[in-house]
Amino acid sequence: MATSQMSRPRAPVARRSRPAPKWLTGYALAAPAILLMLVIFLYPLGHSFVMSFFRWDLNSAESPFLGLSNYTDLFTGTSFGQTLRNQVIFTVASLVIEVVGGMAIAVLLSSKLRGLRPARTLLLIPPMVAPAVVGLNFRWLFNEQYGLIDAVLVRLGLPAIPWLSDPAWALVSVIIASAWQNTPLLVLLFLAGLQAIPREPLEAAAVDGASAWRTFWAIVLPLMRPVVVIAMMIRIIDLFRTFDVVWLMTQGGPGNASNLLTVEAYKLAFQSVDFGHAAAVSYVALVLSLLVLALLYGIPRLTSGRSAWQA
């Protein structure tokens, strides 16, 4: 098909019944989507990357070249250090809670249980709800005067927790809200993965009298590796761009206690009107997420996944 024509793309097509050569049709069909992405996605992205090396302030006409100083400023200032620390804590804690919790729940549910089918439908709801609504709702649940959670704690004779006003608890609150939203997604992915596991090794382990715990570590987990890898990749990408939940719960506060990279970039751009530093922060977020992905799985794995796709 396309191959033979491609080897000689400029050769005139003999038959007149064909209005245009195939390669031209191909490019013409792909062009609108690619053009839109070039103009509205890639050009602005490149523009902001270049501008992250300039003073970029929409109010002034001059934009002197600053070299790396937008980036180095970030690391000398104290507030960015805290934001970065928050981001690391948020990412690691969320990953651990969601992956370990999701796996534990999935393993326990992975048997013939009545009601599992409707349960799976219900578990699809939290991951699909707007994160803005999740943030708003948890802000209400965590409200110290009228919120349900503190009311329950007090009823149980426990001290009320200043969830959103205490710097020590604010980030915890955000992690809880985010984990509530995303753990069900991992439960669903892991459940699907568990059901695709071949039964023979499990039966053999049962015959050999292996404990459930040992079967899980020696057989189930290694077989689940690809699913866990995919799940962690999706989550890492999204954890590094978390904004909505934080913005509606705490706006990064109190102080900087629950500030994350995307929130910091937004504040710099649209509250301090400092686009240069904001762009720098957004690129730090991108580079960090790519770095974590590369560290965990290696760039070769990413590329091999892609070529397997094309085969």
Added chain:
Amino acid sequence: MAGVTLEATRPAPVRPRRTGATVGLVARYVVLVLTVLVSIFPLAWLLITSLRTSDELFAVPVRLLPSTVTLEQYVTVFTEYEMADYVWNSIVVSLATVALVTVLALPCAYVLARFRLPGVKVVITVLLIMRMIPVIALAIPLFSVFSGIGLLDTVLGLVLTHAASKLPVAIWLMMAFIQDLPKEIEESAEIDGAGVLRKLVFVVAPLIGPGIAASAVLTFLFTWNDLLLALTLTSSEAAQTLPVGLTNFVTQFGIDWGPMSAAGVLMVVPTLLFVWFAQGYLVKGLVAGAVRG
């Protein structure tokens, strides 16, 4: 391709019958019920909150169920806030984005999946990387670009932005479905004299219907749910969407919890509809989108 299907209903791995089996089974049901309860209760609480009277919202101690059920919060949200504008903008932006993404993604995905042209591999790689870009990295420069060409605070600007940012996932998804089609079908259409465009519209598109549906459902929900792009690129009722409306309840008027919870419930309605009626497509899309980009 990872063999993951959430739809799979194959019997689960067999467990040996042991004395603890019954205890284990009970434990599993407890986990099942708890997981579902924890997942659903916070949203149920939002609904309950939205049905209370304004006085009861701030009752101490907190009551579990409202003493009187009222729609007053829903009335307030439409009479005292620009809720109708937010809802309208959200619907227009989401539907227009779905239309634009579908029309642009399908031919592009077809070319990427079936044509061996120079540049195809580069485009596929760039699409994968675009999926990882933080939205804020896009929002910051777009604000400055749009303010220069008058697209700030317009529905058109928002639709173009959403379309550009949702295209990579939509194209990947449709590519996956097209590549799963046997080539013979297209070849026989070719023998019958169908041109590329005819083949795409009348042969390929109907066959990958589920893929198009999955891409449309995901594009709709991700656009509907988006806060950051709309917050950055809009500033008035002319183009502000529901999630931005939610932030307006916080920042402009203090926090008006009653109407805010009503707005939140209204925002969740399309999500529930899609989870209920399009669950299969949603799952297909999430898995394919997850695996491939």
